[in-house]
Amino acid sequence: MDFEQFEEIALMVGLTIIIGFMMFIIYDLGKRSKAGKFGMAVLFFALGLGMVGFVVKGVLKLTMNI
DSSP: OOHHHHHHHHHHHHHHHHHHHHHHHHHHHHHHTTOOHHHHHHHHHHHHHHHHHHHHHHHHHHHHTO
16 A cells, blocks of 8 residues: 555545534534524534535546546
């Protein structure tokens, strides 16, 4: 395994952990503010949209072989 492969794997693992932690933060924010189901859905949609964009970009890079 060369440095580039290690770097790619470490980046994906690290970003997965960070995205999971950010989802927990959004959940905790909704729980502490006593948001209902609709409020929680809005929080996840609005705050999670940037993470979804990043994931979609990664998937597109893999499928287009760039």
